[in-house]
Amino acid sequence: MDGADDPLWGVIFDAADTGLIVLDGQSRVLAWNAWMTSASGVSAEAAGGHSLVEIFPAADLARLARASAEALESGASSVLTHALHPGLLPLKTRAGLPLVHNVSVRPIGQKPYGRCMVQIADVTASAHRERVLRQRQNARYDAVVNSAPDPILTLDADGLIQTSNPAATEEFGYPPQELIGQPIGLLVRNHKAWDEALGAVTAGEGHLAIELAAHRKDDSLSYVEASAARWLSDSRVFVTVIFRDVNERRTAEEALLRMNETLERRVAERTADRDRMWRLSTDVMFVAQIDGKINAVNPAWSHLLGWTEDTFIGANLSDFVHPEDRKALRQLIKELSQSATPRLVVLRLRTRDGVTRWVEWSAVAADGLLQAVGRDVTAEREAARALKETEEALRQAQKMEAIGQLTGGIAHDFNNLLTGIIGAMDILKRRITAGKYEDTERFMDAAVTSANRAASLTHRLLAFSRRQPLNPTVADANRLVRGMEDMLRRTLGERIQLKVELAAGLWPTLTDAHQLENAILNLVINARDAMTDGGRLTIAVFNDTVDAATAAAETEAEPGDYVVVCVRDTGSGMAPEVVAKIFEPFFTTKPVGQGTGLGLSMIYGFVKQSHGHVRVESEPGQGSAISLYLPRHAGPHAADPPLNLTTPTGAGETVLLVEDDSSVRLLIGEVLRDLGYACIEASDSQTALPMLKSNVRLDLMISDIGLPGMNGRQLADLARQHRPELKILFVTGYAEHATGREGFLERGMGLVTKPFTLDALALKISEIIRTPIG
Amino acid sequence: MTEPSPSILDDLELDALTELVNIGVSRAATSLRELVGEQVHLSVPNVSLVDRAEAIAILHGRDEDKLVAVHQVFEGDITGRALLIFPETKSLELVRAVTGGDLSLEDIIELEQEALAETGNIILNGCLSTIANMLKRSLKMSLPEVLRGQAPDFFSLAPPPHPGDVVMLLYINFDVRQRDISGYIAMLMDMPSLAALKLLLREFIERETGVKAE
Numbered sequence: 001m002d003g004a005d006d007p008l009w010g011v012i013f014d015a016a017d018t019g020l021i022v023l024d025g026q027s028r029v030l031a032w033n034a035w036m037t038s039a040s041g042v043s044a045e046a047a048g049g050h051s052l053v054e055i056f057p058a059a060d061l062a063r064l065a066r067a068s069a070e071a072l073e074s075g076a077s078s079v080l081t082h083a084l085h086p087g088l089l090p091l092k093t094r095a096g097l098p099l100v101h102n103v104s105v106r107p108i109g110q111k112p113y114g115r116c117m118v119q120i121a122d123v124t125a126s127a128h129r130e131r132v133l134r135q136r137q138n139a140r141y142d143a144v145v146n147s148a149p150d151p152i153l154t155l156d157a158d159g160l161i162q163t164s165n166p167a168a169t170e171e172f173g174y175p176p177q178e179l180i181g182q183p184i185g186l187l188v189r190n191h192k193a194w195d196e197a198l199g200a201v202t203a204g205e206g207h208l209a210i211e212l213a214a215h216r217k218d219d220s221l222s223y224v225e226a227s228a229a230r231w232l233s234d235s236r237v238f239v240t241v242i243f244r245d246v247n248e249r250r251t252a253e254e255a256l257l258r259m260n261e262t263l264e265r266r267v268a269e270r271t272a273d274r275d276r277m278w279r280l281s282t283d284v285m286f287v288a289q290i291d292g293k294i295n296a297v298n299p300a301w302s303h304l305l306g307w308t309e310d311t312f313i314g315a316n317l318s319d320f321v322h323p324e325d326r327k328a329l330r331q332l333i334k335e336l337s338q339s340a341t342p343r344l345v346v347l348r349l350r351t352r353d354g355v356t357r358w359v360e361w362s363a364v365a366a367d368g369l370l371q372a373v374g375r376d377v378t379a380e381r382e383a384a385r386a387l388k389e390t391e392e393a394l395r396q397a398q399k400m401e402a403i404g405q406l407t408g409g410i411a412h413d414f415n416n417l418l419t420g421i422i423g424a425m426d427i428l429k430r431r432i433t434a435g436k437y438e439d440t441e442r443f444m445d446a447a448v449t450s451a452n453r454a455a456s457l458t459h460r461l462l463a464f465s466r467r468q469p470l471n472p473t474v475a476d477a478n479r480l481v482r483g484m485e486d487m488l489r490r491t492l493g494e495r496i497q498l499k500v501e502l503a504a505g506l507w508p509t510l511t512d513a514h515q516l517e518n519a520i521l522n523l524v525i526n527a528r529d530a531m532t533d534g535g536r537l538t539i540a541v542f543n544d545t546v547d548a549a550t551a552a553a554e555t556e557a558e559p560g561d562y563v564v565v566c567v568r569d570t571g572s573g574m575a576p577e578v579v580a581k582i583f584e585p586f587f588t589t590k591p592v593g594q595g596t597g598l599g600l601s602m603i604y605g606f607v608k609q610s611h612g613h614v615r616v617e618s619e620p621g622q623g624s625a626i627s628l629y630l631p632r633h634a635g636p637h638a639a640d641p642p643l644n645l646t647t648p649t650g651a652g653e654t655v656l657l658v659e660d661d662s663s664v665r666l667l668i669g670e671v672l673r674d675l676g677y678a679c680i681e682a683s684d685s686q687t688a689l690p691m692l693k694s695n696v697r698l699d700l701m702i703s704d705i706g707l708p709g710m711n712g713r714q715l716a717d718l719a720r721q722h723r724p725e726l727k728i729l730f731v732t733g734y735a736e737h738a739t740g741r742e743g744f745l746e747r748g749m750g751l752v753t754k755p756f757t758l759d760a761l762a763l764k765i766s767e768i769i770r771t772p773i774g
Numbered sequence: 775m776t777e778p779s780p781s782i783l784d785d786l787e788l789d790a791l792t793e794l795v796n797i798g799v800s801r802a803a804t805s806l807r808e809l810v811g812e813q814v815h816l817s818v819p820n821v822s823l824v825d826r827a828e829a830i831a832i833l834h835g836r837d838e839d840k841l842v843a844v845h846q847v848f849e850g851d852i853t854g855r856a857l858l859i860f861p862e863t864k865s866l867e868l869v870r871a872v873t874g875g876d877l878s879l880e881d882i883i884e885l886e887q888e889a890l891a892e893t894g895n896i897i898l899n900g901c902l903s904t905i906a907n908m909l910k911r912s913l914k915m916s917l918p919e920v921l922r923g924q925a926p927d928f929f930s931l932a933p934p935p936h937p938g939d940v941v942m943l944l945y946i947n948f949d950v951r952q953r954d955i956s957g958y959i960a961m962l963m964d965m966p967s968l969a970a971l972k973l974l975l976r977e978f979i980e981r982e983t984g985v986k987a988e
Binding site: 062063066074075076077079080081082083084102104106107110111112113130134156157162163236237 | 805809850863866872873879883884885887888889891892893895896899902903904906907912913914916917918
């Protein structure tokens with residue numbers, strides 16, 4: 001170099017702000033500038049003549065030596081960077097800090113090169129700047145990534161983990177050093193979709209969003225939602241993966257899934273149960289549309305009607321319903337479609353064989369469909385009908401038997417009585433014919449006694465059939481019982497003590513006194529028969545009020561005020577099953593022939609007819625008490641009937657007698673004439689009418705009710721048209737029309753029942769004639 | 775001296791050149807081994823002499839368009855540019871291979887530029903200085919410079935090339951730390967330089983074989 005010896009070059013050499021070393025052909029230091037002295041602490045004098053290896057014995061200078069050798073030998077220039085040779089030479093900055101440097105070696109001059117120059121470039125500032133920039137950048141990045149709640153990993157193109165954040169350590173259990181450099185497969189194992197998606201993202205195609213189970217360090221699974229994005233750094237591909245922890249959501253979803261599964265299972269089980277019932281049920285079930293088109297039937301249909309299931313599906317319900325019930329079916333469907341209330345109805349179905357089956361349906365309409373279950377009640381219906389027929393037959397048989405017993409008993413009694421009457425009459429007839437009038441009185445009395453007994457018997461029969469004509473009057477039960485006391489005492493005999501308890505202030509009662517006497521007598525006789533070894537019999541008469549509660553407890557009682565006649569004995573008593581039957585006709589506890597069994601039944605009929613009731617209290621061995629509850633009469637006690645010992649007689653009044661029975665007509669006509677009345681006789685209404693229309697004087701018409709053609713009541717109406725003031729007395733042996741007289745008898749009318757005594761008839765006629773109308 | 779066409783190097787001369795280059799890269803491998811501390815294999819299977827367009831086409835034929843190159847200028851009896859060219863995606867891998875596995879990605883990225891320059895410098899110096907020494911000629915080589923771009927960029931550097939420039943293209947394979955990285959060494963020369971190279975090669979062959987070529 002020209003002017004190399006010029007001192008200026010030395011000044012410039014030392015002034016250069018870079019390290020300059022000149023080596024000779026043996027790599028020994030020829031020159032060493034001031035920068036080198038400052039940076040290395042080695043003076044130019046100390047360095048001169050020494051190789052760099054000698055100057056820096058601790059440094060690894062093999063590469064530098066080779067570079068200087070190449071420069072000297074072949075003119076090559078070399079660079080030794082701090083990147084590959086950090087801290088190559090032990091150099092310091094002015095501040096004493098490590099000096100980052102690159103070293104270049106180049107030959108000096110022309111070949112052959114006797115010298116080479118080693119140049120040391122201070123890159124501390126740029127290296128530091130890069131580091132600061134990087135740290136700043138990292139600080140921002142780290143602030144985001146390290147505080148992120150989601151694990152964030154950065155992968156290189158090969159899927160090796162390059163960075164890991166604290167959340168990843170938290171989530172997967174691996175510290176960063178155990179993750180970096182590892183393949184992502186450490187966390188996501190054998191996941192084809194993931195591998196493919198990650199490959200696509202790495203290649204810059206598509207995106208990644210997959211929910212997957214990642215393996216934690218402890219091999220447990222963590223459910224994450226992975227998303228990934230590709231980025232480039234100096235054309236190098238990186239993929240940052242963010243794993244969002246979805247374990248909580250996943251757990252909730254799984255719980256929901258399990259619930260759904262169990263729900264499905266439960267539903268399936270229940271459905272199976274229902275299906276089983278549908279199939280097993282012997283009841284017929286169907287689902288049909290509102291128009292009656294059948295959607296489904298259960299197998300019971302086939303069993304019941306004989307057709308296969310196919311026949312029913314799609315067919316109309318009414319095809320299988322009995323023609324007579326189709327209207328009812330239409331009505332049912334109409335009602336169901338208007339109301340959600342289930343209906344119960346019986347519809348008949350026809351089987352394939354044409355047989356009718358009675359089916360009791362429970363049907364409902366819901367969701368536009370008819371659903372119904374039907375039970376085949378044909379057998380029940382048939383059984384019920386058979387039972388009814390059997391019962392009817394039994395009742396008929398019982399009735400016939402009862403009639404047989406009754407007629408037999410009555411015929412027997414009547415025959416006895418008739419024998420007495422006919423016999424007495426025969427004797428009388430013979431005596432009168434023979435003119436022997438003495439001693440006829442006895443036979444006449446016998447005939448009358450028998451006839452009265454017969455009258456009593458028919459009366460009882462009518463009472464039993466509750467068709468006796470009651471003649472209710474206001475009665476004082478105390479007086480009635482007191483009047484019977486002597487007779488009862490005689491009836492009971494000496495072994496039974498009679499006690500009569502009559503309450504003071506007794507209410508009046510409206511009843512047929514005669515029937516009540518009969519009833520009391522009957523009860524007393526029954527009581528006597530129950531006390532074969534003697535005992536005490538009490539007849540109590542008192543007031544009682546039946547309240548609503550008591551009435552409800554005793555089915556036959558009505559609430560109200562009653563006069564009670566109670567007959568109590570100390571006899572054998574009755575078992576409950578006997579008590580339950582004592583009012584049944586012909587029921588008797590007495591041996592055959594000793595009683596008709598009509599007694600209590602007759603009493604029951606009489607009391608019911610009087611609007612009262614009977615209460616029975618009895619226990620075996622404890623005696624019995626039978627109480628007759630007779631309704632209280634609102635009015636006062638009737639005054640004692642006037643004592644009338646003489647038969648009233650007429651004063652020439654004219655009486656029209658209408659009676660179809662000639663014997664009775666003869667008898668009554670004879671009586672009327674005997675009593676001093678004029679009597680016109682007619683056998684029926686037709687005969688009587690002209691006389692009623694005539695101007696003949698008529699004070700009274702006595703008419704039988706049961707007349708051929710126009711009956712007595714109708715005749716009376718006609719008669720009143722002509723003679724509004726005509727008094728009328730009806731005679732009847734059968735008081736069906738007259739039971740309960742309201743409406744039957746008008747003013748100026750009376751009723752006398754057959755049989756009657758002549759005295760009774762005379763009294764009634766006199767009474768009605770003398771009583772003014774109005 | 776007539777102007778030789780790019781194909782003027784005969785087979786013998788190409789063989790000789792290939793041998794020289796292989797010696798050069800093996801020297802470079804030695805240097806790299808010292809640097810890396812592990813076995814480094816470098817091999818150059820063949821050498822081809824092509825024009826610029828062909829060279830660009832060959833480099834374009836590679837998978838990736840984006841390339842990285844370490845560039846050095848050489849001057850002397852033959853003058854031109856030497857380039858060590860890699861796909862850009864492989865450059866980081868090369869740096870990692872050279873620097874070892876201990877550095878973090880960020881460190882490698884930071885070091886990439888300088889490490890690449892030094893690595894390319896070692897390889898190119900190895901080739902060029904070996905050739906120069908073997909041909910008993912001197913080549914002065916510049917310091918390395920890292921370039922990024924596409925193949926046409928590398929072959930159009932200022933000053934503008936002459937139409938007759940030729941490219942000696944060498945396929946090079948690196949095998950470092952189980953990483954297999956391939957790239958190219960390209961030497962861009964003008965025709966006079968190529969003619970000089972041919973002469974030098976013939977002298978070398980005569981010297982080595984004792985036979986004077988035709």
